[in-house]
Amino acid sequence: MSNRVRKDKDSHRKLWAVLFVIVSLFCIIFFAARGRFQAPVSSKAALLVLSPFQQAVSWVGSQVRYVTSSVWEIVTIHEQNKLLRNEVEQLRVQNLEASEALAENERLRTLLGYQQMMTQFDMVGARVIGRESATWSNVIVIDRGQKDGVDADMAVVTEKGLVGHVLEAGWNTSKVQLILDPRSSVGTIVQRAESRVAGIVQGDLDNPTMPQMVNIPKNADVVEGDVIVTSGFGGTYPKGIVVGLVSSLQNDSGGLLKIGLLEPAVDFQKLEDVMVITASREAPPEPIKPPQQTPGTETDPAAQAAAAKAAEENPQ
């Protein structure tokens, strides 16, 4: 019998211990979400322990993906080549027009005495080695950390557009919060010259693949298909990085504001390589040079050959 009593006492104590753990976990969740609690060193330690495994497994994964995508590319290469040639022709015409406009722009700027500066970025390339399946948040792990100069609150991009920002930097890996995460908010504007409406892009719990642009006044000039870029307000994200396209507009439940659903510029389902912007500085823009044309597709072979010859004769 005595055994039984002791067991009861023991189970009482266990129950209290369990209750204590549950309640403290519950509190920690809220303090952590409000930014008043941060897991000390342990979070970085967990990142450090996991990183070699994650790097190895994601390397295997990327090899598999490389092989399958190569096979698919070889199958579709002929058709794609035709389309690309077509696109190159169009882009060359556009490029000519753009350099005309650039020259005109420069001329007018000197006329006005307007100082022209462009932002240049120092970037660090990184590979995505982990992604949490949690559907309530969107965070990836990349294989660069403090030893490569990556630190918290740096913007992360791909060549297509904005990915997110560094949440926490470990020694050799970092966590990146995507713009799809409900906790993320990015100051943005509409790129169209007549519009330039400002808004905030937030992740949406309802649709984890499409972020929302909120706080747009109801009569604001935003239409479907508008390109949304970062505004640079707030300081985390530099100005002018593409965020996405407006795919549809809805009325806010309050009735005074509109919400734009965005098609992000970056394909978050196939995120493999990203770049971290470690520093940005202002510098005069480089003059546009026409790129080397691929042999066999030249629009004007004679001119191209002459240019190549000239470049050979007086290299800078």
Add this chain to the structure above:
Amino acid sequence: MNKFGRLALFVIALYVLQTSLLPMIAYRGISPNLMLLLTVSFAFLRGVRQGGLMGFATGLLQDLASGTFFGINAFTNMLLGMFFGRFSDRVFKEQFFLPVMASISAIVADYFILALLMVLLGYRFNLVSSLQTMLLPMLIYQLAFAYPVHRFTYELDKKLSEKEKH
């Protein structure tokens, strides 16, 4: 290698698989949650105490290694581990149907606890559309992965308990 080391290695291997390889087959950002499956299987084999501990450990690992809302996975996994641990002495360990089916109710419970926490944290969402876009694919993934994960956990558990007896 001792018992704890083997278990830790198994957990880490599953976690790495979940975060590095499984996102390749993710549907709209949703991929299977192996940590939850492991917790449920382990709870069925080992009971309330160890099930709860396993849930706490796997959840904490998830919270520390990913940048999600800190503590939510430790909280839900521990609760679910303890809940399913209660059934451990009522089912045969060789019986696979129940633990596999339990993984479905586990993911549903996990979803609703997390949804409740999100609402309490002040994030609003449309429950009906979220049920369709999140819970449905998650259910299918969990069902597909429940058997293999339970199989591995069962084999590991058998080996570990054999060692204990000797």
